[in-house]
Amino acid sequence: MSGGALLLLAALYYLDGQGVLPLALGACALHEGGHWLAIRALGGRVAALRITCVGAEMRLSARLPLGYGAQIIAALAGPCANLLAAWAAARTGTEAGYCFAGLNLALAAFNLLPAAPLDGGRVLWCVLALLAGRERAEEAVPLLSAALSGGLACGALLLLWQGRGNLTLLITALWLLAAPAAHLRGKGPARGRGRG
Numbered sequence: 001m002s003g004g005a006l007l008l009l010a011a012l013y014y015l016d017g018q019g020v021l022p023l024a025l026g027a028c029a030l031h032e033g034g035h036w037l038a039i040r041a042l043g044g045r046v047a048a049l050r051i052t053c054v055g056a057e058m059r060l061s062a063r064l065p066l067g068y069g070a071q072i073i074a075a076l077a078g079p080c081a082n083l084l085a086a087w088a089a090a091r092t093g094t095e096a097g098y099c100f101a102g103l104n105l106a107l108a109a110f111n112l113l114p115a116a117p118l119d120g121g122r123v124l125w126c127v128l129a130l131l132a133g134r135e136r137a138e139e140a141v142p143l144l145s146a147a148l149s150g151g152l153a154c155g156a157l158l159l160l161w162q163g164r165g166n167l168t169l170l171i172t173a174l175w176l177l178a179a180p181a182a183h184l185r186g187k188g189p190a191r192g193r194g195r196g
Helices: 003-017 019-043 068-090 095-111 121-130 134-161 165-183
Strands: 046-052 055-060
Touching: 003 019, 003 046, 019 046, 019 055, 019 095, 019 121, 055 068, 068 095, 121 134, 134 165
Parallel strands: none
Antiparallel strands: 046 055
16 A cells, blocks of 8 residues: 555545545445456456555456456456445435445446546457557557546536536546556556556
């Protein structure tokens, strides 16, 4: 766990007057658990789990690699776990259940965006690698991720200019833009390993 993650957790705990933080951490744990279970079921092995202030990253063992199809299933398993948890929580009919359902829905939807550091970006990379080859996927995914992130940043700026937005969307868009920008400059990997 990084120092930034610990500082963020401490700040969120201090600011959390409604008790949402444990529910959010539970949604994140279910998300990563979904990935882990799928990886294990598909014959892979998680070599490391790193938790940072922007999410979790699983590194798979190089000795037990997963094929493109298995990587797609493993990437979708986290959002699917969140969708299942949202369905179950909403059926409770309680305020906490609805809050937990909303957190899970938001986490699933965000991670399905086709941007490089997210699960949707991993799925996009694998599909392109299957259809056009690894090299084409390495070229296309950072460009597509940058276009999506740039569009989100423009939308966030427009909402802020109109007085109808907050900084969260802009910060998220800039964070998403950092991964493809680093790759396009030759300083980072073309695809993420999954964020939760």
